[in-house]
Amino acid sequence: MKKLLQILGLGAFALFLYMPIFVVSGSSLNSSRQMVFPPEDPGFTWYIAFFNDPAWVSALTTSIVIAVCSSFIATTLATVVAYLLWRRQSRLHEYLYRAVLTPFLLPGIVFAVSLSFVIAALGIMGTKLAIIIGHAAVIIAIPLVTINLGFSLVSKEQIEAARTMGVREFQLLPMVLVPMIRPYVLTGALFALIISMNEYVVAFLLSGFSVETLPIKVYNSQRYGFTPTLSVGTVLYMTFSLVVFTILAMTGRLYSLLGIEEKRH
């Protein structure tokens, strides 16, 4: 009985979460401009239209470029912070850790507004660089969590064992640490990438009407009425996320995003 209730409850929640996605996917397959669901005359018309429209392709490209750059910066910084924290555990490093996390912890609009003032003062408002910096500041929390987890799983005894096997101090990093934390770095970087692609508030406030990421373009396009091109963007993004997370799941790295090391039961 309890099992049945649980399955029904989970089913309802799954429906709640994915029904809108389902509707959007369906609407993207409409052949006409009508946003009908179920789609009449399903086809990939609008997908072709999307990729033929330079404005949409440009928005998508901009999103990807910003995402790759900000994810790279965020992951690199996060690795450094996590390594220093693991290596030299001290109050000072804890403060550094918290300072790096602050942008993520602030309410989105507050941080975006405050950062925009700094960006304006630096004179780089309305550039891709500004958004890259803004995104890096917010998404750094993700690789920081995963890489921290990776380092926490390196036991003191593993390092000592390596030393008894003749590994010198300067060899520890490349021979022992890098292979051990590499998967966590990748996982953090990928998740950060996805979040950056989807991020709106910071991008909106730093774009200054000259840079258009895909979320910005979708937001701006909504006031002109809905067309299935908007749905295409949504479907593309959702598919990308699903693919990435499925790959992470298959390589067993998904659980590190939760901050736990899970063993298969």
Added chain:
Amino acid sequence: MSALQVDNVEVTIGDHAILQCVNLQVAPGEFVSLLGPSGCGKTTLLRSIAGLQSVSAGAISAYGEDITTMPTEKREFGMVFQSLALFSHLNLLDNVTFPLRRFGLSKVERNRKGEALLEKVHLGGLGKRSISQISGGQAQRVALARALAQEPRVLLLDEPFSALDAQLREELRTEVRVIQKELKLPVIMVTHDQDEALTVSDKVGVMNAGRIEQYGSPDELYSTPTSAFVADFIGQRNHLCCSLKNGVLTELDSERKVTCRGLSSREQHQDGVYDLFFEPDAVTRDGELEAELLFHKKVGRQQQCCARRGDQIIWIENIWPDLPDQASLKFGLDLSLCHLFPKLG
């Protein structure tokens, strides 16, 4: 020349003197165990020998070479840690061949040696498995094979079998001893399990509060313990406080006579208070000591009684025929099977 020599080593951390004036000599090919209760410093001693803990005073040397200040990486000692410290991102074979990377061998060579080592520890053919896919006993063997890979001059084991069940423990300690004898490798093993230490070792060092109380062969420790601590720790012994006066040994609290035989043997004891330790089979039928029977232990030819004396539980041999489930026992002791130590303080 000894394989390993520890001379007057002291280790002090902060205000605590963890090791005080420790001396140890391990001959080539000898299997030595360090035995003692938690906190006695046995792991600290092992780690000092490995170079993972610096010594505050004293010297450590291996095959005549002073290694007191030599870093761990250069000592060529293989070590198996209590937590095993296997690399979870590598499979079994890569774990075992990891120490071989600095020898400039080709990958094929390393793998060949690794496979041979896995065969030696009865894990042949399992090289491709990952660490998460093997059992506790198998993991132990991998850790051992990995420590042996670099052909160390001394092997150090830190409570290697503590996470295993009893049967696996016995199996593995026998295997380790066999491999050790084959390779003529000096081994120092830390353990709190006296059965383990006494079974496989050539020499055992019983440690207490940072010192080695007695160092000798298992038989020496068992038959001729040199202190009350060792007598209590080794073997399954019961304890009695007694006083000797004018050649009569009586129990301290009850004033009952302890024994009626074997007193005038071997050593001459002065009058005073003593700690007496006796084995279960040291009891005799005639005597004044009393105990209340709690339950029997009958396993094959082993017949023992668990009895209560005041607030003490003792184990004694069942020397009474047709003993009921509840009984008051009266017994004496054969002093030739007991150990007496003057009570200190």
Added chain:
Amino acid sequence: MRAWNLLYVPLVCYVLAVSVLPLLFLILTAFTENDMSGAISWDFTLANFGELFYDRFYIERMFYTIGLVMMVTLITLVIAVPVTLAIAQLGYFWRTVWLVGLFSSLALSEVLTVYAWQLMLAQSSGIPGWLQALGLIEVTESWWPSFPAMTVVLVYFTSPVAVIVLFSPISRLDPSLAESARTMGYGPATIFLRIILPAIQEPLVRTGLLCFMLNIGSFVISQQMGRPSDWMISVFIADFMSSFSIPLAGSMALMLLASVLVCLGAIFFMVRPKAVAA
């Protein structure tokens, strides 16, 4: 070792640029007439706050926002806890499927989420339209913008986050706690209220805080799915930014931050004594 110390230079620059400077500038714009487009003036004044507090509108909006987000957080937690408990009991495969789905849903931009819901609740193409086609109800307009629509999408936005954050502590719950309670004769409701909830009370508070922060900082959902009378204060901040009313935006953002910190402080005071007494 010396080489590693060089790393601190870029790190400290970064921290200054994105963590310290923004907050300083926020305070600066809130308390001056600066609009960050020319030279910086250092005349501190409370003029901005005077404008904000001129009538009670923004103050009411602030209380409304906090109340709304608290309600949304509560609803989210009430949904998330049983869902997470159920998922934690699934086998490895289905648990992983759920996690993939939850992460993907969580990652989706609020803009795209809003768009999806606008389709779903549209008169012509969404649920109202289907229900009308089935002859169940009569619809004259879409179900958005409205207060229920906004609330539903706010809950939709943070519930995957809540489930994901609760997943770790819930899956770590010792099953023998509940099992021993069953041997003592307690039923599932009692076990849930007396054993499970207290065991996860710290993660629950943490999750609630996270959801609270997430929702209070976003404006797109409120702006698009709600009528102007439903708008959260963040919508007004974004509005001020778009119309270049920088000082007002700064002061309102600072006010929002201050209110959030007050709330956090209040919650810590409420939760700490319990933790100490426990």
